Amino acid sequence: MEILKHECGVALIRLLKPLEYYQEKYGTWMYGLNKLYLLMEKQHNRGQEAAGLACVKLQADPGEEYMFRERALGAGAITEIFGTVHSHFKDLTAEQLHDAEYAKKCLPFAGELYMGHLRYSTTGKSGISYVHPFLRRNNWRAKNLALCGNFNLTNVDEIFADITAAGQHPRKYADTYIMLEQVGHRLDREVERLYNICKEEGLQGMDITHAIENRIDLTNVLKTSSPQWDGGYVICGLTGSGESFAVRDPWGIRPAFWYMDDEIMVLASERPVIQTVLNVQADSIRELLPGQAILVNKKGEMRLAQINRPKNVKPCSFERIYFSRGSDIDIYKERKKLGERLVGPILKALGGDIDHTVFSFIPNTAEVAFYGMLEGFDNYLNKLKAERIEALGHKPTHEELKQILSRRIRSEKVAIKDIKLRTFIAEGNTRNDLAAHVYDITYGSLTPYQDSLVIIDDSIVRGTTLKQSIIGILDRLHPKKIVIVSSSPQVRYPDYYGIDMASMEQFIAFKAAIALLEDRGMQHVIEYAYRKSKAQTELPKEKMANYVKEIYAPFTDEEISAKIVELLTPAGTQAKVQIVYQTLEGLHEACPHHPGDWYFSGDYPTPGGVKLVNKAFIDWVEQNYQF
Structure with a gap:
């Protein structure tokens, strides 16, 4: 069999309880981090050229870092990035390591939102700067964006021409950077729209910030940034204010599956990965539908939204x-057939x-x-x-x-x-x-x-x-x-x-x-x-x-x-x-x-x-x- 380089793998986790809950029930506040590691290792077949992860910490005080990222190249990238993350914890005392409150306040990658990516390059472009997740930084927490995806766009040239005509200047001529700029631009506009509303209501200072973060609706962002995308995609994102989302192409070309209970929401590129990592039945896992997005807001409330109308639905038979x-x-039955x-x-x-x-x-x-x-x-x-x-x-x-x-x-x-x-x-x-x-x-x-x-x-x-x-x-x-x-x-x-x-x-x-x-x-x-x-x-x-x-x-x-x-x-x-x-x-x-x-x-x-x-x-x- 000739090895084909192909679809990347994505994993998204939203913890729905405080870190103390997981420390008490599972013996570690690293429950989400450990599950992300397993989700990525179980999807190693989908990308062996590079890997990356991002984490967002809720309720960080001003001046404290709240968005973290680690990336690496090569077949051993998963081991490398998680090794680097855990290196931050190696000098802790046993008491500190098991103190969820201390972790939440002081430790990097101790968060409630996690996102992972496994990369197979389909463009021939390589190097750490092309490894997902991609970050778009801003002093406004709600405008910070981490993005990763399993996708290829066929019309990068058209989109690039459009966004540069509108005055934007992407750092690279690559589909991921261009999508990052598109989503980021619409996120900026959404935050500014809410800012003006809050000002008119007489809010000031941090009250405006909190009001924006509580009201932000990423369906607006996705509906205005994604209609032009021609290709197969599952795009996942995190914002610095605690929003998470995944959106699937309207043709249903690339796959995504999700599971949610009262402790966790998980999305991955393949269903059995979620079954194995969370020990749940296949019928409790749902497929993200063509053109649909799953979104979890800062409060941990999940909603499904139809972002783009389904078109000529053709899920990939490969x-x-x-x-x-x-x-x-x-899949097992289909391959036998x-x-x-x-x-x-x-x-x-x-x-x-x-x-x-x-x-x-x-x-x-x-x-x-x-x-x-x-x-x-x-x-x-x-x-x-x-x-x-x-x-x-x-x-x-x-x-x-x-x-x-x-x-x-x-x-x-x-x-x-x-x-x-x-x-x-x-x-x-x-x-x-x-x-x-x-x-x-x-x-x-x-x-x-x-x-x-x-x-x-x-x-x-x-x-x-x-x-x-x-x-x-x-x-x-x-x-x-x-x-x-x-x-x-x-x-x-x-x-x-x-x-x-x-x-x-x-x-x-x-x-x-x-x-x-x-x-x-x-x-x-x-x-x-x-x-x-x-x-x-x-x-x-x-x-x-x-x-x-x-x-x-x-x-x-x-x-x-x-x-x-x-x-x-x-x-x-x-x-x-x-x-x-x-x-x-x-x-x-x-x-x-x-x-x-x-x-x-x-x-x-x-x-x-x-x-x-x-x-x-x-x-x-x-x-x-x-x-």
Whole structure:
């Protein structure tokens, strides 16, 4: 499996009781901090390049710090940031460490609001200045803002032009900074609006401050700052005055789940994370709906608000296939269903011969789909057994029954993830030689030259691991045939909402379609699609069409799959190789509530996605052709 860099992870905690309560009940005032650590570690799969956390302390006196942040780079960032936080407590006496009142008054990160973020860069921009949460400081506590998110915007250029035209000056040309400026600007206006009202009421000094903090409504802020955002997002925020919020995109592309009782409100990118960390049932956790925000004010009062009207709702199906942890009950069932849906196409590839076939999977993310595939074949074989018994026409003898019932689906752990490819080996041939050893095989797991091997993966995007490692090493077992199975359809189009798949040349399906066009002398299809894409570049993005679809239109899925096999099979491979892909219909049947399939179908949920796929295609053509 080629590792995809993808959606980040977010975690938001609002403690609803004083710190003394948690000290008395749980033996530590660090209850919220500890839960944040667990929420982040349980979502480590979502971001291994950097991590950050923010904390807000309620009821701080003037002159005392009330908003804290810690960030770090690298795969060990979670350990590093929490280690740094705890370093502030290492010289405390046991009495001080267990004194919630002392912690509240004197210690950093001893607060009631916590927010955490795990980062996978989808922009190529790196460095600590790009690590969430982002802070916008101000002397007015209510104007202080910490922001983090799991998102990608497709129209950063348009938003940047708009806010600079209005007089703002973002520190960096990056979507997070731009969103921070937008939300921060509207937060400033909201505070100023309330300030004027309070002045008219005759309030003065700290009375104005307290009145503003008690009346502030972040729904106004979100409704005026977010409508322009085109993309998939879950944005979380904290203000210095004690407001917390999370808002989801109106297309429902990125996921968020929340739980609340009388002690705590928690939001995270994945449901089972909350289940495990708080030991609560799945049915007590709710999904944040498309365009919806959850907000908790300074007093700890929660409200849900519809910030943006839901549009063309398309939750990301890749979350279900690969990104989210498979421990979610629904995702587990869906991944099994994806495997089960492939029984028919696999049988066709095998010519029906399951007696001389070994089934396996590519570790580790395809394992659940593998179980579903096995169940499907078990059901198929049981049906065959019943038909054979019925066809006997007489009461079967013990030997006849034994012969029929002894047929089994043979499964083995054939591929083993052995080592991690180290990027410090950069020389082409040397690097490729090392890549060939990322996987190892279980020798003797099939009968050479007699058995076929079916091996399932969750997706095939670039195909580099198949070509450099997997096919070659599986061929050492001398199978008669190797059938590579993808539990998802052919990935044909870039994603612009969080996954690191943004340019055309990455996709083996695109390379295969182009190769077929060239093989058949149909380069005019490329030229026509290019000219149509180029002709609409001045149109508003809402009026653009995805002309990249025309590259695939002349061919069946099977023709493209056959060409992919040709491109990916290493020279000298003895076994016949075939690739079987999931169909779009199979995907939607297995994941009925997550119809977002733009990377497979080209049907982007937002206008920005259509604009960017055309740009990616234009860029690719101009680098490779002279039309």
